[in-house]
Amino acid sequence: QVQLVETGGGLVQAGGSLRLSCAASGRTFSSYAVGWFRQAPGKEREFVAAISWSGGRTNYADSLKGRFTISRDNAKNTVYLQMSSLKPEDTAVYYCGADPGDITTSLHARYNYWGQGTQVTVSS
Numbered sequence: 001q002v003q004l005v006e007t008g009g010g011l012v013q014a015g016g017s018l019r020l021s022c023a024a025s026g027r028t029f030s031s032y033a034v035g036w037f038r039q040a041p042g043k044e045r046e047f048v049a050a051i052s053w054s055g056g057r058t059n060y061a062d063s064l065k066g067r068f069t070i071s072r073d074n075a076k077n078t079v080y081l082q083m084s085s086l087k088p089e090d091t092a093v094y095y096c097g098a099d100p101g102d103i104t105t106s107l108h109a110r111y112n113y114w115g116q117g118t119q120v121t122v123s124s
Contacts (some may be wrong), residue, residue, distance in 0.1 A: 002026040002098045009118030012086055020118060021083040022096030030074040033099040036081045037108055038092035038120075040046060047106035048094070051079060070103040081090040086122045093117040 008020040008085075023032060035050035049070040050059045058070055072079040079096060097111030 002029055002032060004025045004098060004113055004115035006094060006096050006115040006118040009120045011037075012029035013123045014087055014122055014124050015096050016086050016122070017082070017084040018120060019093055019097075020083070020120070022079040024077045024079075024098065026077075026095060029077050029098065029099075031100070031102065032113075033102045034070075034072065034079040035097050035099065035104070035106075035108075035111055036059075036070060036079075037093060037097065038090075038094045039093040039117075042094050045095070045108050046081065046092075047108065049081060049097050050099075052104050053102050054075045057104050059106065061106070067113070086120075091120060093119050097121060107114075 003025045005023045031053050033052050037045050038049040039045040050072045056073050068081040095117045096115050098113040099111045
């Protein structure tokens, strides 16, 4: 069992940066791939980025490459999402999910565990 808690969201102006954290409980967290997804009002959940358990493999949504960076610190049971050059269209609730299959997939159905989400609002 893995429990996830996202933090770091907030209100930021366009062009600014935020770093989201996904903190996990459970001693097997380091063996899971972790993905970040986001969901804006009235839209489907959208893949953002994923990272393998070792951190050696990453996967990004094509539209976000170069602005978002995913990383992890297994000693702290935490995965990070550094977001820069934020745009109003990045406004959404951001969720992290854990995949025991260690596949950095963009398919949210592969992720067995989810956090409650953290709101990111980018003002123009």
